[in-house]
Structure formats: structure tokens, C-alpha cells
Amino acid sequence: MVKILITDPIHEEAIKILKELGEVEIATDLSKEELLNKIKDVNILIVRSGTYVDREIIDAGKNLKIIARAGVGVDNIDVDYATEKGIIVVNAPDASSISVAELTMGLILAAARNIPQANNSVKSGKWERKKFKGIELYGKILGVVGLGRIGQQVVKRAKAFGMEVIAYDPYIPKEVAENLGVKLLNDLNELCKMADIITLHVPLTPKTKHMIGEEQINLMKKNAIIVNCARGGLIDEKALYKALKEKRIKAAALDVFEKEPPKDNPLLKLDNLICTPHLGASTEEAQKAAGIIIAEQIKKILNGELAENVVNFPSLPKEKLGKLKPYMLLAETLGNIVMQVLNRVDRVEIIYMGSLTKENTDLITRAFLKGLLYPILLAGVNLINAPIIAKSRNINVIESYTTEKKYGDAIKIIAEGDRRFSIVGGIINNKFVILEVDGYEVNFIPEGVLAIIKHIDRPGMIGKVGMILGEYGINIASMQVGRREPGGEAVMLINLDHPISEEVIKKIKEIPNIKDVAVINLW
Ligand SMILES: NC(=O)C1=CN([C@@H]2O[C@H](COP(=O)(O)OP(=O)(O)OC[C@H]3O[C@@H](n4cnc5c(N)ncnc54)[C@H](O)[C@@H]3O)[C@@H](O)[C@H]2O)C=CC1
Numbered sequence: 001m002v003k004i005l006i007t008d009p010i011h012e013e014a015i016k017i018l019k020e021l022g023e024v025e026i027a028t029d030l031s032k033e034e035l036l037n038k039i040k041d042v043n044i045l046i047v048r049s050g051t052y053v054d055r056e057i058i059d060a061g062k063n064l065k066i067i068a069r070a071g072v073g074v075d076n077i078d079v080d081y082a083t084e085k086g087i088i089v090v091n092a093p094d095a096s097s098i099s100v101a102e103l104t105m106g107l108i109l110a111a112a113r114n115i116p117q118a119n120n121s122v123k124s125g126k127w128e129r130k131k132f133k134g135i136e137l138y139g140k141i142l143g144v145v146g147l148g149r150i151g152q153q154v155v156k157r158a159k160a161f162g163m164e165v166i167a168y169d170p171y172i173p174k175e176v177a178e179n180l181g182v183k184l185l186n187d188l189n190e191l192c193k194m195a196d197i198i199t200l201h202v203p204l205t206p207k208t209k210h211m212i213g214e215e216q217i218n219l220m221k222k223n224a225i226i227v228n229c230a231r232g233g234l235i236d237e238k239a240l241y242k243a244l245k246e247k248r249i250k251a252a253a254l255d256v257f258e259k260e261p262p263k264d265n266p267l268l269k270l271d272n273l274i275c276t277p278h279l280g281a282s283t284e285e286a287q288k289a290a291g292i293i294i295a296e297q298i299k300k301i302l303n304g305e306l307a308e309n310v311v312n313f314p315s316l317p318k319e320k321l322g323k324l325k326p327y328m329l330l331a332e333t334l335g336n337i338v339m340q341v342l343n344r345v346d347r348v349e350i351i352y353m354g355s356l357t358k359e360n361t362d363l364i365t366r367a368f369l370k371g372l373l374y375p376i377l378l379a380g381v382n383l384i385n386a387p388i389i390a391k392s393r394n395i396n397v398i399e400s401y402t403t404e405k406k407y408g409d410a411i412k413i414i415a416e417g418d419r420r421f422s423i424v425g426g427i428i429n430n431k432f433v434i435l436e437v438d439g440y441e442v443n444f445i446p447e448g449v450l451a452i453i454k455h456i457d458r459p460g461m462i463g464k465v466g467m468i469l470g471e472y473g474i475n476i477a478s479m480q481v482g483r484r485e486p487g488g489e490a491v492m493l494i495n496l497d498h499p500i501s502e503e504v505i506k507k508i509k510e511i512p513n514i515k516d517v518a519v520i521n522l523w
């Protein structure tokens with residue numbers, strides 16, 4: 001009988017379904033040691049955000065086949081390692097959007113009207129009507145950062161309050177914003193300047209980490225309110241603490257923290273900070289939906305059926321994949337690179353070369369689209385929904401085939417968005433190799449953090465880039481230059497051991513003869 005372990009609270013309706021599938025044990029609040037012990041015989045582990053499923057847990061789970069996340073974010077699960085171990089990861093991305101949007105409105109109102117502070121005051125025997133004068137939402141400007149599932153629900157509710165809504169989401173088609181009656185801005189700093197209230201609804205990625213820092217907070221209005229019901233880490237908590245302490249802005253309302261629970265976090269001592277303990281998805285409705293969705297997904301997987309919310313690869317039967325799997329992984333990596341080089345993608349052409357032209361390439365194209373959308377949507381995108389999401393984001397996808405044999409079995413991507421970008425990737429000795437970038441031939445294995453630097457071929461260019469990286473303590477793992485002729489345009493590919501900050505990128509861009517710098521985190 002299948003053994004199912006549930007380590008975070010999930011809805012009883014879901015437990016009912018799971019009990020029909022196997023032997024269920026519910027053990028919440030386990031210490032890591034306890035979990036390491038229990039996981040040994042478990043086949044299916046069910047978690048929410050309270051359980052960290054790291055390498056050690058996965059290694060200990062010798063019989064683990066499925067990890068189910070009864071919610072959206074899988075940032076507490078080492079999905080790559082699970083994939084490596086052949087463990088399926090499944091989630092429920094749509095279940096809690098309305099609940100999170102409603103909590104966001106709750107926190108906006110609470111901050112605007114000082115509700116938590118006033119509640120504490122009355123309960124302590126005071127009657128301080130003057131102290132707690134608030135502001136109306138009516139007529140105020142709401143700045144929504146991230147116009148995805150939750151952001152869009154927030155817009156609808158804010159409109160009902162008579163708010164004017166502006167948004168920043170470089171990846172969403174402008175028609176989506178137009179249909180919602182939202183003004184879409186091209187610049188986050190502009191939103192920070194204009195908005196009375198700012199609310200965050202983006203995933204936490206290397207690009208969005210600390211997207212609200214000192215610079216953005218300093219641009220905000222004196223009475224601005226900032227709300228975060230997405231992920232801790234989007235706001236630089238040190239900068240926020242300073243701004244709230246100095247009353248640079250009116251208030252912040254947080255459902256999420258960089259470290260949860262936020263023990264000893266100095267923010268908690270501030271009167272103008274209100275907070276909830278990561279309650280966005282904690283409603284009867286969202287939990288019921290999330291629980292039932294993952295229980296149904298598990299049932300499908302156990303029956304050998306296609307499950308829609310599988311986050312990673314191993315769900316696909318080996319016999320169906322054959323030689324395609326490495327090319328799916330290659331395509332996923334190419335997708336990753338393209339989105340991070342271009343930021344906004346309007347059109348992609350996927351050109352299959354060599355003997356790949358004889359294969360059924362549908363799965364490879366899906367893997368490419370999953371990789372393309374992953375840097376902005378994380379676990380919300382999978383092999384099943386990737387083409388639909390690409391379409392909903394107005395990304396025109398074209399597949400074509402060429403008998404050209406120059407690179408053997410390879411995949412070429414020509415993408416258009418902020419600019420045109422092309423890349424060819426192949427597989428040599430079981431390694432992904434970049435064979436061409438923007439028409440320049442190279443032979444480079446991308447690993448860790450990849451920098452693609454376009455420049456004019458002049459003596460000392462490599463040294464100048466290396467010096468700046470060295471100054472910031474960033475190690476170069478490997479590098480290569482591709483050029484057509486000496487003195488002309490060239491491309492430098494560098495693998496770095498660490499991610500690099502916007503400050504370093506800016507410094508490199510300031511070197512004379514550097515044309516463009518793109519830094520890509522390879523997931
Ligand atoms: N507090 C809670 O309990 C919960 C929090 N969440 C969090 O809410 C957040 C949003 O979730 P969904 O709306 O479901 O995600 P979604 O994937 O539907 O939407 C995210 C949006 O962010 C945009 N985006 C990505 N990178 C961006 C950037 N650099 N700048 C601006 N926009 C960017 C994407 O284009 C997308 O439209 C996630 O962080 C999720 O983890 C989700 C559920 C519960």
C-alpha cells in the first residue's frame with residue numbers, strides 16, 4: 001500500500017481522498033531529524049510552505065515518488081534535485097489567488113485606517129480617535145507590481161473601491177492591462193513615484209530579489225503604504241526598517257518575511273509595520289481547493305494518467321521520451337537564456353536541425369516554452385500549460401525545420417522582443433553546448449551564472465571586464481570570445497561562480513566599447 005505523509009495542515013476533504021489512495025500519516029511540526037527518520041518508507045510527501053524539502057530530506061526519502069505542494073510556491077522544495085532523483089513534484093497554482101487578493105485588500109485597508117493599532121489601543125482601555133485618523137482608498141493610486149493571477153484579482157477589487165490603478169509587469173501584454181483599465185508602466189521606479197499604495201504580486205527570483213530597496217523607497221510619496229503578500233525577499237527589509245523608523249513612508253503591511261517565522265526581526269518592533277503570519281492562502285476555500293487539486297493530481301499519477309500540475313520532468317514515461325529527454329532539457333535551458341537576455345519576448349522561432357527534424361518535436365517545444373516562462377512564473381508553468389500561457393502572453397511561437405548539418409543535431413532559437421537575439425544549442429559528450437550566439441560561432445558549456453557580453457573587439461576588453469568582476473570578488477569559472485573578424489563586433493561568454501548585482505552590470509556597461517550585457521541565472 002502507498003504510504004502518504006502529510007507534514008503541514010491540509011484540508012480534511014483532501015485527506016478523505018488521500019485515504020482512498022493509501023495509508024495516510026499526518027505529522028505536522030516535525031523537527032528536521034524527525035522528518036529524516038519518517039521519510040524513509042514514505043512514497044508520497046505532502047507539504048505547504050512550512051516544510052523544507054532539501055537534498056538531505058530527498059536523499060533520506062529512498063522510496064519517495066511524489067512530493068505534493070498544497071499551494072503555489074515550490075521555493076521550499078529542491079525541485080532540481082527531486083527531478084534528478086526521479087521524484088515528481090506537483091502543486092496547485094490557481095487555488096488561492098482570490099484569497100491572497102482579499103488578504104491584500106484587508107492589509108491595504110488595515111494600514112490605511114490603522115485598524116490593528118486602533119484595535120490594540122481600545123483593548124488597552126484607551127479611546128484615541130484623533131491619533132488614528134486614516135486615509136480613504138477612493139481616488140488614490142494603487143501601484144500593482146506583477147499583473148498575474150493574484151495581481152489581476154487585486155486590480156478588480158481596488159477598482160470597486162474607486163482607486164486608480166497603475167501596474168508594472170514587463171512580461172504581460174498591454175491588452176491585459178487595458179482590459180482591466182490599468183495603466184501599464186515601463187519602469188518600476190516610475191510606479192514607486194506615482195503610487196499612494198504599492199502592492200507586490202511577483203515571484204521571488206534572482207531578478208526580483210530586493211526589487212524594492214532603498215532607491216525605490218526613497219522615490220515613494222511621504223504617505224505611501226507598501227504591501228507584500230507575495231514573498232519575503234522582494235523588499236530589502238533593512239531599507240524598509242530604516243524608512244519606517246524615520247517615517248519616510250506611512251506604513252508597510254507584510255504577510256511574508258525574508259526569514260519565516262520572523263523571530264527577532266526588528267521590523268516587528270515598529271508601530272507603522274502591520275503584519276500577518278503568511279496567511280494569504282489560509283482560508284477554508286483556498287485550502288479546500290488546493291488540497292483537492294493535489295489529491296486529484298496524485299490519484300492521476302498513481303493511475304498512470306497525465307497530471308496537469310506536474311512541475312518537473314520525471315512525470316513523463318521513459319518509453320515515450322526516448323532520445324528526446326536531453327533535447328527537452330537543452331531546450332528548457334535555451335528558453336531560460338532567451339527570456340533573461342530579452343526581458344520581453346514577442347516572437348520565438350524554434351528551428352530544429354539535423355536528425356531532430358525527424359522527431360516529434362512537440363515535447364521539445366513545450367520544454368523550451370517552459371524554460372522561457374520559468375524565470376518570470378516559476379512553478380506556475382509546466383509542460384502542459386506552457387503553450388497556453390505563451391499564447392495568453394501574446395508570444396508568437398513558430399516551429400521550423402532545416403536540414404542544415406553544420407551543428408549536427410541542434411536547436412536554434414531566433415527571438416524578438418526588446419531586441420532580436422539568436423542562439424544555437426547542441427549536446428556534445430552529454431553536455432549542453434552553446435554553438436552560436438547572435439550569429440557568432442562559439443563552443444561553450446553554460447554553467448551557474450552566464451554572462452553574455454556584446455562588445456567591439458579591442459585589445460584589453462577581457463582584462464577590463466575581469467578587473468571589475470575581480471574587484472567585487474566574483475570568480476570567472478570559464479570564458480570564451482566569438483567574433484567574425486579582428487576589430488569587429490564580438491561576443492564574450494563567461495561562466496561565473498556567483499550571481500552579480502545590478503551595480504556590477506552597470507560598471508561593465510560603462511566600459512568603452514561594451515555594447516550590451518546580459519546576465520543569466522541557469523536554473
Ligand atoms: N501570501 C501567500 O500565502 C501566497 C503568496 N503567493 C505568492 O504570490 C505571488 C504571485 O502569485 P501569482 O499571481 O499566482 O503568480 P503569477 O505567476 O500568476 O503572476 C506573477 C506575475 O509577475 C510577473 N513578473 C515576473 N517577474 C517580474 C518582474 N521582475 N517585474 C514585474 N513583474 C514580474 C509575471 O509576468 C506574472 O504576470 C508569488 O510570489 C506567489 O508565491 C501565492 C499564493 C499564496
Ligand SMILES: O=C(O)C(=O)COP(=O)(O)O
Binds near residue numbers: 073281
Ligand atoms: O501557495 C503559496 O505559494 C503560499 O505562499 C501559501 O503558503 P501556505 O500553503 O499557506 O503555507
